[in-house]
Amino acid sequence: MDTRREFLYQAAMIGAGVAVIPQSLHGMGHRAALSDRMNVKKTISFDEIMSCILKHGIINSHAHHLKDAEAKEMNVKQIFQNSYVAWCGEAIPSSSDMVDKWLEKIGNRSYYVSLSRSLQMLYSMDEPLSGKVWDEYNLRIKKAHENPQWHLEILKKICGYRAVVQDAYWDPGSNNGHPELFKPTFRISHFLYGYNHEGKDHNGNNSQLAYGQHIDNIKTYTDFMYRIIKEKKEGGCSSLKSSIAYDRTIEIEHATAEEAQAAMGFGSNKPSAANIKKFQDYVFDTICDIAAELKIPIQIHTGLGLMKGTNPMQLQSLIARHKKTTFVLMHGGYPWMDDICGLVHAYRNVIVDLCWLPLISPSAAVRFLHELLEVCNGNKIVWGCDTWTSEESWGALHSMVNVLSTVMDEKISAGYFNKNNALRLAEDMMCHNAKNWFCF
Numbered sequence: 001m002d003t004r005r006e007f008l009y010q011a012a013m014i015g016a017g018v019a020v021i022p023q024s025l026h027g028m029g030h031r032a033a034l035s036d037r038m039n040v041k042k043t044i045s046f047d048e049i050m051s052c053i054l055k056h057g058i059i060n061s062h063a064h065h066l067k068d069a070e071a072k073e074m075n076v077k078q079i080f081q082n083s084y085v086a087w088c089g090e091a092i093p094s095s096s097d098m099v100d101k102w103l104e105k106i107g108n109r110s111y112y113v114s115l116s117r118s119l120q121m122l123y124s125m126d127e128p129l130s131g132k133v134w135d136e137y138n139l140r141i142k143k144a145h146e147n148p149q150w151h152l153e154i155l156k157k158i159c160g161y162r163a164v165v166q167d168a169y170w171d172p173g174s175n176n177g178h179p180e181l182f183k184p185t186f187r188i189s190h191f192l193y194g195y196n197h198e199g200k201d202h203n204g205n206n207s208q209l210a211y212g213q214h215i216d217n218i219k220t221y222t223d224f225m226y227r228i229i230k231e232k233k234e235g236g237c238s239s240l241k242s243s244i245a246y247d248r249t250i251e252i253e254h255a256t257a258e259e260a261q262a263a264m265g266f267g268s269n270k271p272s273a274a275n276i277k278k279f280q281d282y283v284f285d286t287i288c289d290i291a292a293e294l295k296i297p298i299q300i301h302t303g304l305g306l307m308k309g310t311n312p313m314q315l316q317s318l319i320a321r322h323k324k325t326t327f328v329l330m331h332g333g334y335p336w337m338d339d340i341c342g343l344v345h346a347y348r349n350v351i352v353d354l355c356w357l358p359l360i361s362p363s364a365a366v367r368f369l370h371e372l373l374e375v376c377n378g379n380k381i382v383w384g385c386d387t388w389t390s391e392e393s394w395g396a397l398h399s400m401v402n403v404l405s406t407v408m409d410e411k412i413s414a415g416y417f418n419k420n421n422a423l424r425l426a427e428d429m430m431c432h433n434a435k436n437w438f439c440f
């Protein structure tokens, strides 16, 4: 049994007490990952970190896992279509003869490297993906997904997740019908567009339409927000989530109720941009107050997005105004990781969420984690996959453990801390910290 195969086998046994690779996939060789070949002289290995965190069960801070019906229809094209590879600006091939040309353009992107490595391992393919083996990958993926539980088995038994914070932006606050695994976050972005029935966030959501409201008074509106957020928390939501970096700057300036009121009462006519900005700033500020009162953290997408006004430092005054609110700053603020280091050093109410970062750029994640471990307490770092499919989630976890083993090895080699410290920190980041900061 090669190392990779042994690892998958152990992961299955630890996660479930039973073998999880479908019968149809048994007996097909697993390919050793690059990390194994690099592990030879390391002070701490990929497998040691993976075994350690799987023993405790991983808490994944962020995912957009597809609904069962969509997960069931998976094939190789669908997997790439529902992944960050689809963000690389090149159409996903619909037949094997288009694959090699496509790979010439996007095959170097870390999104692709991570996902294709995951597919190769999960579907026991000896050869990396190419035009030649595209149809065979497709066959194996479709066959595995004939089992409607397969996508959940990957998450529970191979990835070893004991909880996943699910961000179903198509149905804010949903647990996809699997409350035992998915602990939903509640997206609050639509509240910023409820000044009338016409405003929409980038997911097309409007809070008043979503809840059948006809409110044109700001006090009634913030009471409505309070009621909904309280209901969501009582219904099992583990956090709030802001994705406004895809809509506008994430800087939230102080605004008064009177200024917010000026954006309401226009019916279907659009208020001025300045009035909308005041309304949104006031609403966001109020949500931070509500989050503090209800003791629920707020996850904030930082970094990539509009790219103008989305660097984490834009949040400095908001964080300073709301000392009792827990802010979970996501994605390392990539590419502005230094902002996060400064904010977490300066403010006790900041938590750092590494979700997505090892997929965007493993090298950036290594640089960031090195510095973060020096300026941030070990109990304030969490990780999530930030993916739609189980296949990409397994790739994201694999990338994160590669980042951890690289950083921990370098820290141990430099005498910064010892191996026991490294394993404990990895365990906290991947297994325990999220439980302490989120409402489970």
Ligand SMILES: [Zn+2]
Binding pocket: 062, 063, 064, 167, 386
């Ligand atoms: Zn996300």
